[in-house]
Amino acid sequence: MGRQFGAKPTSLARVLVVVCVTTLGFALIADIFWASSSKFTSSYFNTIVSNQSPHQPSILPINNNNARKPIGDIPGRVLSATFQDLPGPELKWEKMATAPVPRLDGAAIQIKDILFVFAGYGTIDYVHSHVDIYNVTDNTWGGRFDMPKEMAHSHLGMVTDGRYIYVISGQYGPQCRGPTSRNFVLDTETKQWQDLPPLPVPRYAPATQLWRGRLHVMGGSKENRHTPGLEHWSLGVKNGKALEKGWRTEIPIPRGGPHRACVVVNDQLLVIGGQEGDFMAKPGSPIFKCSRRNEVVYDDVYMLDDEMKWKALPPMPKPDSHIEFAWALVNNSIVVVGGTTEKHPTTKKMVLIGEVMQFNLNNLKWSVVGKLPYRVKTTLVGFWNGWLYFTSGQRDKGPDDPSPKKVLGEMWRTKLKLNL
Ligand SMILES: *[C@@H]1O[C@H](CO)[C@@H](O)[C@H](O)[C@H]1NC(C)=O
Ligand SMILES: *[C@@H]1O[C@H](CO)[C@@H](O)[C@H](O)[C@H]1NC(C)=O
Secondary structure (H helix, E strand, O other): OOOEEOOOOOOHHHHOOOEEOOOOOEEEOOOOOOOOOOOOOOOOOOOOOOOOOOOOOOEEEOOOOOOOOOHHHOOOOOOOOOOOOOOOOOOOOEEOOOOOOOOEOOEEEEEOOEEEEEOOEEEOOEEOOEEEEEEOOOOEEEEEEEOOOOOOOEOOEEEEOOOEEEEEOOEOOOOOOOEOOOEEEEEOOOOEEEEEOOOOOOOEOOEEEEEOOEEEEEOEEOOOOOOEOOOEEEEEEEOOEEOOOOOEEOOOOOOOEOOOEEEEEOOEEEEEOOEEOOOEEOOOOOOOOEEOOOOEEOOOEEEEOOOOOEEEEOOOOOOOEOOOOOEEEEOOEEEEEEEEEOOOOOOOOOEEEEEEEEEEOOOOEEEEEEEOOOOEEOOEEEEEOOEEEEEEEEEEEEOOEEEEEEEEEEEEEEEOOOOO
8 A cells, every 4th residue: 555556456365375484493693793893883884893792692583494505604715795786687777856865764655746755864873853855747856844853763664545654663863772662643735743552662663564454563673673573563544543542463473673675465465575683772872872783684575464374475586674665566566676685794794785676476576677876775765657766775885895885865766667
């Protein structure tokens, strides 16, 4: 709902080979990349080695769906920094007007020809508390309005019914500050904000969608920003109002964690990619300075249908996180723009994604449909009249270095051509 562009509903369930997710292996990660290091710099933006004690225990689920080989530990083998790039057609990108401010971890919702762009970090020490508006018909930025003072500034869950935008939880403040459980709803016609009942507990970047008249919120990170939450709640909503006093507990998701795409299509609820673990505040830091922790990025796609049991669909071409607003639904395909994949096995640096991927729901096939102008994460995506748009995010250091550098407000578009 909300981000649907000319999709023709077909029954996905009939086409699928469905794998029920009955068990999920959990294991201690022995190979922790938290090498203790004297070289600690704040690094949410620059991505360095963390200062975590190697003795601190960490329990994170391991992806045993598709046992990938640990490429990094083959002796004598040297991996290029760019080994995770996938081949794909070149696209002709057109640079449009740059957004009024650069943004990392912002949020975006498209309603007709308007892309509403919310919040986000400007720098690691400064967060935005306003909405910028881009009109995809005349390709201009214009119209800025404030968010409520109590609303989170990044890691928001967000979805629309076509008029109202529901805004869920998220991180309040810069660096790696704590989350809020406060939720809001924006009437995009009047630009008025209202409260929604708060979540039972706050979450960072939970998967959020509207499905069958209920707002669904799943996963995300728990209060320490790192521990994956598995909980799933729903709330009946209509015309921007909650129909119930509080959130209902629903079936937990198979894997928790932040930064997944969450899509409702053909009356099914899909969650795509994401990660477990995230940067967290350095203990005792008065400014909640971000410090890096172990992260596992995944390629899993899970689907909920009538049976209300999670089913696994074919995985992405590679693990992809930071894509909660980096997708569009076009012709019964989900199109995903950029993101982050698993860290480089030898340098341990974060690796950004420079591809546009298509998940064709007619045949459940993933493919790479194009290359981006650069690798970039937390893109904010729209689609209009055949044009795929993306703005904001954090780009790579250059063609030979896929680790993150500059936070941007650039807006780009290309004529999208999908595989049948
Ligand atoms: C977007 O721009 C077009 C062309 O100027 C205008 O006709 C349209 O009303 C604008 N959309 C909105 C929602 O303001
Ligand atoms: C979507 O389908 C329509 C009708 O078949 C087609 O004209 C259009 O090119 C398709 N869009 C993309 C992005 O492939």
